Amino acid sequence: MKITLLGTGTSVGIPSLGQLGWGKCNPQNPKNNRQRCAVLIQSNNTNILIDAGPDIKNQLIGHNLPSLDGIIITHEHADHISGLDELRPFYFPKQEKINIYTVERTANFLSTRFDYLFNKNEKSQSYFKPPMNLNIINYYDEINFNDIHIKTIKQHHGVIDTIGLIINDKFAYCTDVVDFPDDSFNKLKNLDTLVITGLRSTPHIAHAHFDLTFSWINKLKPKKAYLTHLSPDSDHDSVLSICPDNVEPAYDNLYFNI
Numbered sequence: 001m002k003i004t005l006l007g008t009g010t011s012v013g014i015p016s017l018g019q020l021g022w023g024k025c026n027p028q029n030p031k032n033n034r035q036r037c038a039v040l041i042q043s044n045n046t047n048i049l050i051d052a053g054p055d056i057k058n059q060l061i062g063h064n065l066p067s068l069d070g071i072i073i074t075h076e077h078a079d080h081i082s083g084l085d086e087l088r089p090f091y092f093p094k095q096e097k098i099n100i101y102t103v104e105r106t107a108n109f110l111s112t113r114f115d116y117l118f119n120k121n122e123k124s125q126s127y128f129k130p131p132m133n134l135n136i137i138n139y140y141d142e143i144n145f146n147d148i149h150i151k152t153i154k155q156h157h158g159v160i161d162t163i164g165l166i167i168n169d170k171f172a173y174c175t176d177v178v179d180f181p182d183d184s185f186n187k188l189k190n191l192d193t194l195v196i197t198g199l200r201s202t203p204h205i206a207h208a209h210f211d212l213t214f215s216w217i218n219k220l221k222p223k224k225a226y227l228t229h230l231s232p233d234s235d236h237d238s239v240l241s242i243c244p245d246n247v248e249p250a251y252d253n254l255y256f257n258i
Contacts, residue, residue, distance in 0.1 A: 001043040001148065003171060003193075004255040006059035009034025010199060010207075010231045011079040013055070023232025031236040031251035035059060036079040037175050037229055039195075041167060046146045049087075050074065050165065050173060056083030059252075065090075069145050073102040075162040075176060076109040084114055084132070091131030101135045101143065103163060110134065139163065140183070153184035158206030166191070170258045172222075175229050178208050180216075191222045192258060195250060198227030200234050210242065217247055226250035 007013075014034040015022045025032035036053030040063065049060075049071045068090045074080055090098055100110065111118055117132045137143065139154035139161070153164040155177035164174040164184060172188050174196040180188075188194065194217065199207035207229060208216070217225045225247045227239065239249040 001041065001168065001258050002255055003167075003258060004040040004042070004063075004253060005195065005226070005228065005250050006038040006040055006252065007035035007053065007055055008228045008230060008250045008252055008254070009036055010229055011036065011077065012232070014230070014232050016232060020232055024238070025232055025235045026237065029236055031249075033252065034230060035252055038080075039173055041148055043146065043148050046148055048072065048145055048148055048150075051080040051175075052083040052087060053079045054082040057086040067093075068098055070099050070101055070143075072143075072150070072163065072165065073100060073106055073110070074165075075102075075157065075160060076106040077176070080176075081110065081113070084110070084117060088117075088131045091129075095129065097133040098131055099133050099135055101137050103138065103161075104136050105160075107134045107136055137163075151187070153187055154181055155184060156180065164188075168258060171195075176207065178204065178206050178212075185216075185220075188220050188222075191220070192224065193256060194220060194222035194225040195228050196225060197229045198234075198239070198249070199229055200231045202233075210239070214244060214247065217244065222246070224256075226254070 014025055035055035039050040041048040046069050047065050118130050120130050141152045143150045149168050151166040155162045155164045156179040157176045162176045166172045170192040172191050172194050177197050197208045198210050198213040201210050203209045227249045236249050
């Protein structure tokens with residue numbers, strides 16, 4: 001099973017527009033060029049996407065995917081959903097609706113913001129067919145896509161909660177998190193690979209900073225951990241220099257097998 005980190009940057013990406021630009025990141029290092037967070041899970045003929053931000057077309061185009069078997073949306077913030085519309089072409093060949101999986105709060109948000117993706121109305125063009133279907137899941141659910149087995153956990157992200165994911169009891173993806181309920185945290189122990197938020201060196205109300213993330217990793221004891229959702233304050237080589245031995249900053253298109 002192949003895991004590809006399609007994007008590893010914070011909500012504005014790196015470089016960002018405006019004066020922020022590259023921030024403290026060295027523009028000569030290609031690992032500092034970060035699109036918005038998303039993950040592709042591939043096993044045999046099964047393709048699962050986690051999140052679909054504004055960069056998703058560029059992130060997927062080189063993978064030549066014939067289809068998507070499901071899309072899991074961790075939460076409704078713009079950097080995780082703004083590219084949903086770009087995924088419509090996966091509906092065209094067989095006209096089989098693309099299944100979106102998320103919690104009820106996020107589903108309600110999506111059905112308002114992207115109503116045309118799920119329901120035809122009087123303003124729809126006559127030829128248009130809604131290409132997507134919303135499926136409500138809960139925290140601490142289990143979902144199977146052929147041989148991809150996914151467990152969901154709850155994560156705290158400032159004023160909202162987000163979905164964390166454990167895949168085949170080997171790999172966990174925990175973006176956009178600043179705290180965990182005990183039930184969630186305990187499920188993350190002793191995994192092969194953990195990809196987890198590490199925004200910057202200073203604390204943030206909604207995203208874990210490096211010292212907090214390192215303290216979690218020390219308790220969870222994964223064989224390997226990668227930091228994601230890095231900010232323009234977080235130069236790749238500078239972050240790498242402060243990481244514990246089994247931890248590295250992730251970068252776009254990093255992949256590994258589980």
